[in-house]
Amino acid sequence: MNALIFSALSGVIMMYSGFVFKSNKAIRTLAHILLALVIVANLMELKGIAIFEVDTKGMLYFDKFALLFMLIANFCTLAFFILSSKDMERVGRSYSEYFALLFFIIAGIAIASSFKSLLMLFLGIEIISIPLYILTGTDKLNLKSNEASLKYFLLGAFSTGLMLMGIALVYGATGSFITSEMVVNPQFEVLLVIGMMLLLFSMAFKVSAAPFHFWTPDVYDGAPTVFTSFMSTIVKAAGFIAFLRLFDDVFSGIRPEWKILVAFITAITLFIGNITAVFQQSVKRMLAYSSISQAGFMMLAVYALNSDAKEGLLLYAAAYSIATIGIFAVLIKMKDYTFDGFNGLARQQPLIAATLVVFLLSLAGIPLTAGFLSKFYMLKATINAGGILLAIFAVLMAAVSVYYYFRLIQSMYFKEGNPIAIDISTEFRFTLVALAGVTILLGLFPNLITHWLYF
Amino acid sequence: MGISEILFWILAALTLFSAVMVISSKNPVFSVLWLIFTFFTISAHYILLNAQFLAIVNIIVYAGAIMVLFLFVLMLMNLGKESEPKKNRWLKLAGAVAGGSLLLVMVAALRHTENQMTELVTGDIGLIKNLGKVLFTEFVVPFEISSILFLSAMVGAVVLGKRDKPVENLITPAVAADEVAVVSIENRDV
Amino acid sequence: MIVFLLFLIPLIGGLVSFLIRDGKAVRIWTLFVSIVLLGVSLAANNFVADPAQLSFNAQWLGTLGSSFSMKLDGLSKLLCLLTAVAYPIIFIATWKSSYTRPNNFFGLMLLTQAGLMGVFTATDALLFYFFWELALIPVYFLCSGWGGEKRISVTFKFFIYTFTASVVMLIGLVYLYFQTPDRSFSMESFYALNLDASTQSWVFWILFLAFAVKMPVFPFHTWQPDTYEQSPTAVTMVLSGIMVKMGIFGVIRWVLPIVPVGAYAWGDLVMSFSIAGIIYASIIAIQQDDLKRLIAYSSIAHIGLMAATLFAETRSGFQGVMIQMFNHGVNIIGLWIVVELIERQFGTRKLSQLGGIAQKAPVLATLLVIVAFANISLPLTNAFVGEFLMFNGIWNSAVTEYRIVFTALAGLSIILAAVYTLNMIQKVFFGPENDITSKGVDIRLNEKLALSGIVLLILVFGIYPQPLLNLTSGFVESLLTKINVANLIVN
């Protein structure tokens, strides 16, 4: 609750900061401070200190899982701010508003990750989505951005419709929106199943799982790269948390009904994400597809739905977000977004190239990085849930993913070229290295995150 | 078959008809008008279902504010005339067929429960007084949270509309209209 | 504790060498590290009797049921020794090769060594997997960064191939983890498993695939000749001398004792493929014009024999495989050194362009002939002992009905090996000189040193192999017990 309120307030403050401060630097500093405050508040709550006592009537419940995820999300956002917030200046003039929207999204994430009522789920998802529609379209003179924004909006609204229908049907079958108060009326079980399916589809849409992923590449590609970075990582992870919670709380009773469906969706997601990524020439678009394939892996958590899955999802969220944010942060600095644009980067910027390698290895799931362990958790959870074939399929697809991630490494290290990277500050380097360090650290000691769940 | 039931069937038929007209009208303006008509019939449904408050809000917010906004934008863009190029016939057909099949499947899955849904009851929970009470006790948190939503929508409209002067002027009233709508709802509740 | 040192020394040494900018200094440093490691390894093999010293256990990933545990038993000792011996020889042999960014090169080399040491000593499945990949990644960078013309695509194929297989193995390991009663990745728990026959038979494949690709067993071998051809020679030495042993090691440690029934059920098939691979690779080796490819195919043939022997499940066979792992490592490194020398001097590896080097470089020729004859396992060279025991193992196998056929067909390899190896000697060293080779000179001191070291190892273990046999005899005994007990239970 702390973080939710703080972030919402921060959003409001940022909204007005544009009138107060004229310098972007001041706005940026303010945003950093506010985010730090949010994190502090979050930590305090995790330690059991709540600043605000709000009775949510059982609609929100901030358990360790949610808080921990919020913490991860906030930390990743902080990293994102440090690495890329300067680049938001290049998107458009409404600098402070961007921050405001980002803070609102964080608030939405807080809601989506701690909902206990379908209403809250709906509101949370919408609070996340609406600012995203806007952020996607912020590069107003760029037709690609416009187009992406409209596509995102239309499809998003469509999926909202599906979600609402699903909620309505679930409500019809159970008589309540509060997850703990649901009583399944056996007469209406078929309603519940249809509702579940609709919710499944719409959530699959939000986390860009196939075959509801079509918006993802276009939107990620069209959106200003800074915001792609944010929306493809933290927001997506939040979607998964919500997804997991929803199915854990509401539909765990009818698991046989959806287990195969989820497995199927997972498999197609993995397949489409990886296979299509192979052919991409633009790193940005490749990352978009890679995010689909990573989503496939996270879907395994939904499939497995056990404690490993939850731990793993947290780890996954952290690992995936850090790595992707890092890569995007460098991508933003590049002139040329194609693979060839990275040729020879290792010569020019050895340190940055090395950190990128760490991130890519993490995404590919190579041991000693957080990416491996998070994938490992997912596989473990899946096998525990009996999906050994699915696990095998997943690792095969992971092997495919190595192909496109390593293409970038090849470009940087083994090809000659003269890439143009602009505006790389010491601070930027330092943060990247720190993130790489975190990636490796988590790869060695995942308990750093997961033990919070149990202490 | 009571009067309310007859009414229900008539309304239902009207609703569906107007909805079909929405999607089949060649002229977008007519579509909007048909949509408004649909909203009216839905409001009538609400009344049948004893949800008077919703019926009113529906008319005010949807038919009043939102649809006017739509119309406004349409007029602004000068899209009143048939401007839609021919869409691939096959694609259209495929869309219709796919949607139709989806309907069929869903209805088939739901056929056991279909009967239940038409039963109508009376009651007074739909009254503003009762709803307001619940809204500000149990549902106060989502209510506040929805303000975040509005704030972000507002900021968004501002962000998107900022640069070009003429459009900015256009968008701002839209936001204002929303604000007004919210305010009006709040006022009514209280 | 000393086992941890085996891993730690190259790891730290490798990380340090990244920081040494000076090319000369980094060479000296890495050589120093590798020699220290050799010392430690020898000490571990000979002077440390305390079992507590030979194992290492630390808490790690407790919630996952995995711990950082390592142990030196006979098998690990042997392979660690091989790794430790090979590196100084490789460094000395390639002393004069110049590399761009030498600090990265040597750093990665040592990291690979750390990974190898880890693979050979890990007694925890997850840890094993970690090391497995740790050994792979630096090699990928080494090959891609310093290799030949087509290095990028070739190495990529190699990497994806092995990676794919290894992740499938990971699934198998996790599956096994869930079968253990105490939910643990430790080797002991895995060994204690007693799965039913049908489970074993598919788990076997999941596990075996990774090792089959790594070894490689026909028909998973196609990455190998290309990779060997394109890699820098020092890396090729590591790859063929040590890394392929990871596959065999893996089967011995992680397949046979865990799914003995599966191994028994599929043994005939695997043996058939391995032996087909021996003949196939030998026949192709005869046709090769490129020295590196020739040796690569020869290696496939040799490894095929080892793979086949593993599934014969006899004492003699296992002993043979183990001693052969060591010996093959030594021999093939020797061959690569020769190739490196030839290529550096004459700028070509094509058999058709070489010839008559024996006149120009008699020392090289002599040493090569010895190494080459070790490659075809002539008696009194080290390889003979291994192959003798392996053939004997297959012949005396109790688990296959086709033992005689297998032995006879596998035996063809000693004929075919003679054909291609002598072909190679003849075309490279004998005959008249030509334009390319007439400029040649004999080898330098460091190269003599490295090759002499190899030759010395070849002869010493060829004449008196008993120390190596003793090293692993205890291990083989326990391995056989495990396999047999498991077979008995099921039958």
Add this chain to the structure above:
Amino acid sequence: MALFVIGIVGVLTRRNAIIIFMCIELMLNAVNLLLVAFSKMNNLANAANNPSAGSDGQLFVFFIMVVAAAEVAVGLSIIVMLYRNTHSVDVNFLNRLKH
């Protein structure tokens, strides 16, 4: 239910962004209607003794309307922005981003 599907079909068959948007609104209305019906249906038994029973469904409808309003604001501003740049609201025109 039929209304919902008509909405979907509308989304499918039209290419004017605004009309698609309207069809989505249609879908939302279908949901609203359904919710109200369900809220009645589920509380048949206890409607008598608890005056506020079933109000959650209706309030949900209320929130949907709120959200829909916000969406309309954002959506229309996006459409307008696009129109400014392209002078078209034809979604099929939007295929600069593909593959």
Add this chain to the structure above:
Amino acid sequence: MKNLIFLIPLLPFLGFLINGLGRNFLSKALVSIVGCGTVLASFIISLLLFINKDYSAQPIYYFDFINIEGLRIPFAFQVDQLSGLFLLIITGVGFLIHVYSTSYMHEELRAHFARYFAYLNLFVFSMLLLVMGANFVIMFIGWEGVGLCSYLLIGYWFKNVDFTKAAKKAFVMNRIGDLGFLLAVFWIIQQFGTVSYYELFNAETGKVAILSAQNSTAIVGITLLLFLGATGKSAQIPLYTWLPDAMAGPTPVSALIHAATMVTAGIYMIARSNVLFNLAPLTMGIIAVVGAATALLAATIAIRQNDIKKVLAYSTVSQLGYMFLALGTGAYVAAVFHVMTHAFFKALLFLGSGSVIHAVSGQQDIRLMGGLRKKLPVTYFTFLIGCIAIAGIPPLSGFFSKDAILLNVFVNDKFLWVIGLITAALTAFYMFRLLFITFNGTFRGTEEQRVHIHESPAAMTLPLIVLAVLSIIGGFIGVPELFMEGGEWLTGFLAPVVPVVKLHVEHATEYLLIALTTGVAVIAILLAFFRYKKYRPEQPSGFARVLENKWYVDELYNSIFVQPLNKLGVAANRYFERSGIDALVNGVGRLVHYGGRQMRWLQSGQVGNYILLMVISMFLFFLWQFFIRK
């Protein structure tokens, strides 16, 4: 004395090491001294052993070569009568060849000279290991060792590509036999659990005697495989073709290979395992037939060869066939006896031919020789003795050993005896053809060569003389009792290893046979004399051409083994490897790539299509969930 046994092989090995490592420093004289001295020392020790009768079937254990549970292979020597005899032959004849070589190879560069002696020493070492080893594995070490050395020596002049190819051929052919040997060893291990001769063949506790009776298939298998090994090493059908090609090496090497060492290994091995072979009559039959066939085939080829060394080479093959014929009829002693006499006269002949070649500046074609009798008296005379000996004219050594063999064969199988007899006649014929063409008539070479002809130095003639003497008297250790009281000394000597089998033949028959053999030989010699007294080069025609081309066996092997193997390799490499397996592997990658490309079309960029696809998939999901799943 026994303590010195280990020195017998070790000394030549040391010689090898010294000469090999010091080849750039040691002078030729020093090399010669080391090379010959070590072998001489070994010979002296062997002789002392012989004189002291220090023979025993008990192995002398040194260390464990391989010792794993269930299989213990000690590094041990066994010097009994059989190996003792071989030791004498190897070191004795070997020494003479070494001495001969010091002169023959004198024109080589210093380093190569040393290399040559190093190889020679290694050769002797390997052969000693072969005969001294106390078990099959040690024997195998020597067995392969001589293969290696023959490879090195045949390819000694490595600049010549053909020579190195011949060396390769020798090694590969040998390896085929070695494989048989090796498999036999495994089978022995499986059957008996040991490879030690003592444990296997010992009359009291020998495992063969105890275990074998029950399983005759195994025995037949083992013996057949062993025999396969022997055919490789001892140049029998079908693996004999390497031996004539092995003439590529320096002539003394040929002498060493053909006379004293290598090729006798097979005989030694079979004689050594006579216990085993006696239990396998089938194998014995096969050996006899193969031996006879080889003897005849090689003899026919030898008639038409024009290379002086090739004639001798085929003669060797033929004589080896004789020995196998003897072995096959159970006459182990006769075979060993023939090995010994053959060692003498064949070494003599080879060294003689070397002397000839040396004299005519490296010319080997007898068609370009002739009339050398006057110029090379010593050579001619010793060569003549060699020819008489090999032709089997009494009382030279060849007569006795050949007679012993034929007698045995006659008792066992009349048909094979006829073949033996024909072979004997052919032998006499081709040897004297060689003699006459080479030494009689007039010189047919170039003028330059003619001027250059000279008798060889003492270091070469001396060994010739010694060998000639041995060829004359060597037969007396096996004189049949028919001629001399207390004859058959060799049989008695070898009795501890090879049980004595008494033949029951009438004296009259025996005399008749002797007369027949001798008569046939004499007739053949006369024929040769008349035909080749005045030789003129002639064009072979018809059948002669077939003979000159060695029955086209090489071509046959080439077309049924070598070519298909090469073609298979090329095909495997090109079609199976590249476009088969590898293409499959790459194909997976390409498929993924292709799939990626096709997948892109789904991403059409059109919102309408996206929604349509979503709706269709929703529809399918619903369909599946509610109608298909249940």
